Amino acid sequence: MEDLLKKESVQRVVKVLSNFDDSIKVKALSSSAKTAKDAAISLKCEVGAIVKSLLLRTENNFILCLVSGDKRCSLNKVKKVLNLKDVSMADADQVKKQSGFSIGGVSPIAHLNKHKVLIDTSLSRYEHVYAAAGHPNTIFKINYKQLIKLTEGIVEEIV
Numbered sequence: 168m169e170d171l172l173k174k175e176s177v178q179r180v181v182k183v184l185s186n187f188d189d190s191i192k193v194k195a196l197s198s199s200a201k202t203a204k205d206a207a208i209s210l211k212c213e214v215g216a217i218v219k220s221l222l223l224r225t226e227n228n229f230i231l232c233l234v235s236g237d238k239r240c241s242l243n244k245v246k247k248v249l250n251l252k253d254v255s256m257a258d259a260d261q262v263k264k265q266s267g268f269s270i271g272g273v274s275p276i277a278h279l280n281k282h283k284v285l286i287d288t289s290l291s292r293y294e295h296v297y298a299a300a301g302h303p304n305t306i307f308k309i310n311y312k313q314l315i316k317l318t319e320g321i322v323e324e325i326v
Contacts, residue, residue: 172195176267176274180301182277193300193301196209197304200306201272210306215237216296218290218298220273221234222265222266231318232285232286235287238287241326242255244325248323265279266279275314276317286322287324297309
């Protein structure tokens with residue numbers, strides 16, 4: 168487990184978190200958190216308290232959408248919010264190249280490239296949420312309001 172915390176992708180997350188609030192710690196899990204359901208089982212919490220970090224491809228850029236684990240991101244709502252015609256899910260290669268993370272371990276922070284962040288209102292149901300920390304078996308717990316501040320995200324209804 169300790170080896171996971173030494174991975175470069177996880178260390179990027181650790182660094183951003185420690186610069187923001189050194190009381191927020193990355194935790195390695197003994198079981199997978201690759202999916203929101205897996206993470207909720209591992210953490211013994213509601214699926215909705217898991218942050219899904221979804222990278223979307225727009226007409227000429229990428230955007231990160233943070234949605235509750237029990238919800239699905241609506242591409243049509245994202246298009247409307249952004250006033251764009253073409254928005255789609257990024258593929259695995261694009262996710263890795265843009266974020267530096269593999270699918271299942273995409274964190275809402277510490278991406279290789281800076282992206283605009285949309286945060287769905289559904290996450291506001293929870294005081295604290297859990298997000299991936301650069302690997303499918305690493306997470307961090309954060310207050311919802313801190314997540315908004317940390318990501319500089321814009322809260323919108325996108326599910």
